[in-house]
Amino acid sequence: MKQLSRSFGGLRAVDDVSFNVEKNSITAVIGPNGAGKTTLFNLISGALAPDSGEAYIDGRPIHRLPPYRIARHGISRTFQNIKLFPHMTVLENVMIGRHIRSRSGFLSAMLRLPGSRAEEQQIQERSMEILALMGIEGIAGQEAGSLPFGKQRIVEFARALATEPSLLLLDEPAAGLNMYETAQVSELITKIRGRGVTVLVIEHDMSLVMNISDMIVVLSSGKKIAEGLPSDIQKNREVIRVYLGEDNA
Amino acid sequence: MNMKKYTPVFCLIGAAVIFQIITSVLNREFYLTQLTMSAYYCLVILGLTVLMGYAGQISLGHAAFFAMGGYTTAVLTTWNLAAAQEGTLARLVVQLGLSTASTNAYGVEIRHISPWVSLLVALAITVAVAFLIGIPILKLKGHYLAMATLGFGIIVYRIVLGSRIFGEADGISDLPPFRLFGPLYVSGDPALRVQNFYIAAFLVVLAVVLLQNLIDSRMGRALRSIHGSEEAANAMGVNTARYKLHVFVLSAVFACIAGVFLTHFNGGVGPSEADVMKSVTYVAIVAVGGMANLWGALAMGMALNYLSLRGYFGSYDEFVFGGILIVIMLFFPDGLLKKENMRSLTEAAIRMKNKIWKRKNELS
Structure with missing residues (x-):
């Protein structure tokens, strides 16, 4: 559904990241703090303009559009620090x-x-x-x-x-929630997918991520370091290294 | 149609009628003059309430839009076409049927551009200017937007004050009456006081109904969402830049219409109408009225403008409105007339009553 490749900023907050999201799947984006996950979301939703790279939804380009236009292409989002009215x-x-x-x-x-x-x-x-x-x-x-x-x-x-939306971006939907509320959120995400919505979710709660996602993308220092099924990611040495900081894993 | 929603509107109409009857019965119709003027100022305030209170965009330059309305109609309708008959432009105006004749205060018949035409020209100018300055300055937020609109207001004030065509410090006087249709005239003629009061009241009622409808609609929600979180509103597909611009233009149009009507009612306009202090007064009244509260703004707009125009504040006028603004911003930054504040006020009153009761019981 989507082919994404962007580098961004002097800091390279998101550096040449590409991946596809399958229609009607739940894809999780994980990575240590400062890996560029939220920046990636801001690029997709148009809150930030990319320096380079392209994003497509259903084959239509969205990477030059302002956020309100992107919303009309069927992309909706939530915010890490809730932004209600x-x-x-x-x-x-x-x-x-x-x-x-x-x-x-x-x-x-x-x-x-x-x-x-x-x-x-x-x-x-x-x-x-x-x-x-x-x-x-x-x-x-x-x-x-x-x-x-x-x-x-x-x-x-x-x-x-x-x-x-056809694509829903959830930025840390379980942050600050207790276990009971997290379970509720997990149930809601599955329910939303059941209605034909594709979900892209940033989350730190690993049990939630492993439970609900079909695919996982791992970012570290703005770069994609792994992509795969939850079971594969759990075994990936590079992922373990950036998460646990082992030098000789 | 939801009747309950319109109850306050009927109350407003009722209040206007009662005021008129009381002043007429008591032979005190001259009070209506200041009420009429207050009503026109309320048009500016109502438009500004939607811009500031609902969409959350401050403007310290709305007196400029009022002045644009007032000065446009003043310049155009005081142009004596009979005297300028030999000029091509004057002849063209007459031939196109854009002129009308009326008798001035001294009983002399004059031919001048129809106020309907000058109203349309004033609206066109205001819309164009509001769009042109709105596009760049509405990108600014908070204090920066306040400064930019203030700057705009000062520029317009200085232009008005320094241009021969606008009468410099004297302003422009001797405007002809604005014949709406049939026997209805916007004019300061004491014999037409009552009908002028109703014309102004009608415009205010119309403005309230239109703006209340707007607020309760999809568009109104979009405006309030911009106030809540511009980023989230954008992510929900609200074209925030465009709506901010549109509501800015809309409020400018209200100010312009008020300017045109009040100038014909007063028979003249002076640079004080474009003064920045006027803009501050409008903002102060919106704030004291509760920011996002059309009815509060209307009530405060009528009361404070009336008191000011009757001279109750004397030479402390600017002090009063400046003081109101400071107090509101310090203690009620979200506006004074609000449900929460009303509730705490009632609670305080009840507590006070209970205390007095207790004291009384102890004494007896």
Whole structure:
């Protein structure tokens, strides 16, 4: 589905990384801190522009597009340090996810034309469905900023899912969650894949990674050092070396 | 249609009607003059509320857009076409039917460019300028955006103050009335006070309804999401740069319309309307009204402008609005009239009441 090759920055935060993500798979990106995982996500989602290299989704190039255009190509994401719209309700946050799936502009909104009202109804219904799918319809009316951390992650998930992405980028979805919440997240990711979404996930929690991913890409100092099935990665000497720092492994 | 949503609108209309009846019955219709002026200033404030409170983009240059409206119509409609009849441009204007005749305050009939035409020209200029300066400066955030808009405001102020065509420090006076249609005129004629009050009230009600609809829509959510997190909004497919620009232009249009109408109502316009302190006043009122609160901004806009125009603040006027802004920014950076603040205020009042009760019971 995608062929990626980028180098970036004087620091070479992401250095000539290429890999493919199979449709409807769960691919994990792992690596030590500072390996360039989040930078890689920012390049894919357009938050940062690449110095060189190309990215494609379903054969269409996306590497020169601004983030809002990339979102319209079916790529959605969550953030490592949650970025919800804190003063809006949970439902409103998820409704923003429907933005690219709806059309009314300034004028029709101000005049409340029938088309925009019908659309508004649809946005609301669809968003409630997604909240129900994530099991958080009970907090729809609460202000997002006032929720506990774990709940905020799930709202961010729901918001990303509301865009109906074909590729979902999850940046450390289990960071800061306890074991119970992590299990919940793992279940959600599998559920999302079950709906035909391709998932690319950055995660440090190895048991989560080994459990859910079909493929694993390992980055270290901006370079891809390994790629393969979870069972292979576990045995890979290079990976063990960068993780454990053994000089003579 | 959801009737509950429009209850406050009906209350607003009711309040306007009650004010008018009371002042007429008490033979105090002159109060309506300042209410009318306050209402026009509220148009600027409402537009600015959407820009600042909802989309989170500050502007310290909105007096400039108001002045663009006011000065454009002042320059165009005070151009005496009868005297300039031999000029080609003047003849062309008359032949195209863009002119109209009216009698000035001294009973002399004059021929001038129709205020409808000058309104359209003012809107075109404002939209063009707002787009042109909005594209570069809306890339800035926070203090830097405030500085850039402030700079823009100062430039416009100095241009107005230093140009012969804009009357320099004297401004432009003797504007003809703006005939809307039939017997409806925007004019400072004391005989037309009541209808002018209703024209202004109508525009305010219309603005509130339109902007409230906008806020409750897909677009409004997109604007609020920019305020919440620009990066996340972008990742969700919201074209943040474009929406910021559009809402900036929209609020400029509101300020321009207010400028055109108030200038015809006042019969003149002076450089003080373009003054940076005016912009600060608008921002202060949006802040004290609760930032993201159209109704709060409207209530505060009416009250504070009215008091200011009636001269209650005397020579402390600038001090009052500057002081309001400092206090709000120090203690209520998210705005004063907000649900949370109201709640804590009610709670404090209840605590106070309980204390007094207790004291009373102890005493007796």
